[in-house]
Amino acid sequence: MTRLSLSFACEDYDRIRALRDGRVVPEGIDLNVVALPVEETFYRQARYREFDVSEMSLSTYLLTLDRPSPPFVALPVFPSRSFRHQSVYVNTAAGLTGPADLRGRRVGLPEYQLTACVWQRGILAEHYGVPVESVRYFTGGLSQPGRIEKIGLDLPPKISVTPIGPDQTLSAMLAEGELDAVYCPGTPAGFGTDPRLGRLFPDFQAEERDYYRRTGIFPIMHTVVIRREVYERHPWIARSLTKAFIQALDLAYTDLAQRNALKVMLPWLEQHLAETLEALGAGYWDYGLERNRHVLETFARYSAEQGLAARPRTAEEIVLAQADDGFRL
Structure with missing residues (x-):
């Protein structure tokens, strides 16, 4: 054959x-x-x-x-x-002491439809009391400007998604306090060296282990x-x-x-x-x-x-x- x-x-x-x-x-x-x-x-x-x-x-x-x-x-x-608790990043001066504090905040996403971000929003809504519509989202490149959604979206009015400027990046906006948090699959530029950048879940491994124990989801x-x-x-x-x-x-x-x-x-x-x-x-x-x-x-x-x-x-x-x-x- x-x-x-x-x-x-x-x-x-x-x-x-x-x-x-x-x-x-x-x-x-x-x-x-x-x-x-x-x-x-x-x-x-x-x-x-x-x-x-x-x-x-x-x-x-x-x-x-x-x-x-x-x-x-x-x-x-x-x-x-990939477990996704580990890649929710925050501005350390934003006063986010736990997931519930995300309600009403400004959150950056590389793309709204990104798989990692769907998981992160879903987990935060289902397990931490952060409804998807309670957050204002801003989309664009994490460390390089100019990223756009791969697929056109038709979202309900209750969900607020705004593209950032063509020369802006989510990493810089998070460091400067223009964003309170970023959900992403990668790592913001400067994380680990810039004290303005931290994780929402500092002990993310313990959080992810507990999540798997409760849900069986990897x-x-x-x-x-x-x-x-x-x-x-x-x-x-x-x-x-x-x-x-x-x-x-x-x-x-x-x-x-x-x-x-x-x-x-x-x-x-x-x-x-x-x-x-x-x-x-x-x-x-x-x-x-x-x-x-x-x-x-x-x-x-x-x-x-x-x-x-x-x-x-x-x-x-x-x-x-x-x-x-x-x-x-």
């Missing part, structure tokens, strides 16, 4: 690397892996659909499902996850999408790719556990991994629809509640259920 050639754009993650270096080869597919920064991949795929398969922001993908002809389908594969940031026309011509690729992604993930787990020669440049990796397993359990990054149903459906609910998605969706509506066979080595 002739092998199908597909392009795949993704960050160079450890859980993807075996696909790039050839240790894992998807059945029937020659996968041309293009390692790109996430923002470039998202922009090129969302705007121009340049790749057959790509990593994509979960929020952006979810919004494409509201279109009359959704351009992508998603695999139950999630190359990026937030999904990105999924893997296939251009719909490619999938409809070759529906078998969903299973083949999912199986290969799981094999690559299992090799990444194995690399983390290796002790005779560390594959990751963390001298106390063994202790860090032990703490992670104690807090999250084995298979904490596992793919699959059922294992991640509550995570996907919580995010979909947050997106709808925040005026983004037209309605909440089930996990089966978000990712391809027929690709979820739980393949393991």
Whole structure:
């Protein structure tokens, strides 16, 4: 059988690397892996659909499902996850002694629809009593000016979102007190050296551990999408790719556990991994629809509640259920 050639754009993650270096080869597919920064991949795929398969922001993908002809389908594969308490930053002179103090404040966001920010607003609303509409939002580049929303938004009037100036950055505005807080996936310029910048949750690891203990949610940031026309011509690729992604993930787990020669440049990796397993359990990054149903459906609910998605969706509506066979080595 002739092998199908597909392009795949993704960050160079450890859980993807075996696909790039050839240790894992998807059945029937020659996968041309293009390692790109996430923002470039998202922009090129969302705007121009340049790749057959790509990593994509979960929020952006979810919004494409509201279109009359959704351009992508998603695999139950999630190359990026992150707890989000750690990346809520504050101006230390703003008098924010706890999450409840955010009500009525000015908060910066790189984009309103950014996956990290959807999680942060949802968590703050559901678990800390900070309604989404109680905050005034300002959007723009975190450390570089000129960032705009990837997808046009039609938000309800109760939600206030204002773009910052074309020469402004959220980092500078936070330091100068023009913003009280910033929700973002990254780190504001100057954090760690500028005493005007701090975290809303100083002991964020304890907060995130408690959040996982109560909810079982390790937030999904990105999924893997296939251009719909490619999938409809070759529906078998969903299973083949999912199986290969799981094999690559299992090799990444194995690399983390290796002790005779560390594959990751963390001298106390063994202790860090032990703490992670104690807090999250084995298979904490596992793919699959059922294992991640509550995570996907919580995010979909947050997106709808925040005026983004037209309605909440089930996990089966978000990712391809027929690709979820739980393949393991």
